[in-house]
Amino acid sequence: MLHVTASPGVSTITPLLLVHGGAGNPFGGHVEDEPAHHAALRDALLAGYELVAGGSPALDAAEAAVRSLEECALFNAGRGSVLTSEGRVEMDAAVMDGASREAGACAGITRVRHPVSLARAIMEKSPHVLLVGAGAENYAIDAALELAEPDWFVTERERSRHSAEHGTVGAVALDADGFLAAATSTGGVRGQLPGRVGDTPVMGAGTWADEHVAVSCTGTGEQFIRAAVAHEVSARIRHANASLPAAAVATIAGLDGGLIAVGSDGSFAMPFNTALMYRGRAAGGSVQTWIWSEEEEKSDG
Numbered sequence: 001m002l003h004v005t006a007s008p009g010v011s012t013i014t015p016l017l018l019v020h021g022g023a024g025n026p027f028g029g030h031v032e033d034e035p036a037h038h039a040a041l042r043d044a045l046l047a048g049y050e051l052v053a054g055g056s057p058a059l060d061a062a063e064a065a066v067r068s069l070e071e072c073a074l075f076n077a078g079r080g081s082v083l084t085s086e087g088r089v090e091m092d093a094a095v096m097d098g099a100s101r102e103a104g105a106c107a108g109i110t111r112v113r114h115p116v117s118l119a120r121a122i123m124e125k126s127p128h129v130l131l132v133g134a135g136a137e138n139y140a141i142d143a144a145l146e147l148a149e150p151d152w153f154v155t156e157r158e159r160s161r162h163s164a165e166h167g168t169v170g171a172v173a174l175d176a177d178g179f180l181a182a183a184t185s186t187g188g189v190r191g192q193l194p195g196r197v198g199d200t201p202v203m204g205a206g207t208w209a210d211e212h213v214a215v216s217c218t219g220t221g222e223q224f225i226r227a228a229v230a231h232e233v234s235a236r237i238r239h240a241n242a243s244l245p246a247a248a249v250a251t252i253a254g255l256d257g258g259l260i261a262v263g264s265d266g267s268f269a270m271p272f273n274t275a276l277m278y279r280g281r282a283a284g285g286s287v288q289t290w291i292w293s294e295e296e297e298k299s300d301g
């Protein structure tokens with residue numbers, strides 16, 4: 001399940017991008033249309049990777065990859081988000097820039113087409129880290145971000161689903177200058193109470209980036225908030241001298257979900273405790289995507 005890229009030992013940094021499309025236990029143990037999920041992950045990887053490969057900052061790549069996944073109705077973010085107990089979509093998103101430790105997030109969003117870009121606008125243009133609800137949406141209007149009617153986010157597939165599943169999308173990137181960024185976006189948990197906010201926009205819970213590691217999480221948000229999961233991965237690396245894969249695995253032990261993490265040395269991990277986690281990696285010109293756990297081992301083996 002885990003990977004560690006060899007440290008190159010030279011000054012050239014190979015950009016790397018990881019994405020996830022949520023961890024979960026699908027009803028009946030199978031996924032409808034796996035090829036479409038692989039294709040969507042691949043599109044997201046390509047959208048972000050061409051930016052870091054061309055010398056753009058990690059944050060640009062992470063945002064571009066998440067925008068691509070938000071646009072895809074197969075995943076629980078943007079269009080296709082799960083519905084609250086009142087049948088509406090309420091979205092949360094966050095970005096964090098490792099080099100500057102600047103962060104931005106939004107929660108309870110109902111009509112901003114790309115919540116991840118609102119999170120970035122809040123980070124870059126406001127004095128705040130987190131805006132919610134109507135205030136966040138007014139901020140999106142002031143920032144001239146694209147809006148959509150609340151109904152546009154609601155798909156037929158979600159209207160007909162009633163199980164309490166979840167999912168989220170995220171990306172972490174290492175750029176050619178060795179800087180890191182993380183971005184996460186979600187519709188939360190199916191059937192959640194109106195106003196519920198999960199781990200995604202809580203910095204250090206579902207999203208984190210510093211000069212050592214960038215992390216994006218997916219899973220039962222309440223657990224991830226209580227364990228400060230994304231920051232805990234960094235803490236284990238910085239204070240306990242753990243390797244990135246060891247820190248990632250130890251941190252999610254016993255939790256319902258998974259995470260993706262990349263380090264400034266190019267090491268990375270994508271552990272999860274659920275039946276599946278949609279995920280992929282782009283580095284050195286190669287793009288790979290996975291859904292189930294054993295596939296990743298096979299691809300590496």
Ligand code: ASP
Binds near residue numbers: 166167187
């Ligand atoms: N972590 C998200 C939340 O709790 C949901 C998920 O990733 O499945 O809002």
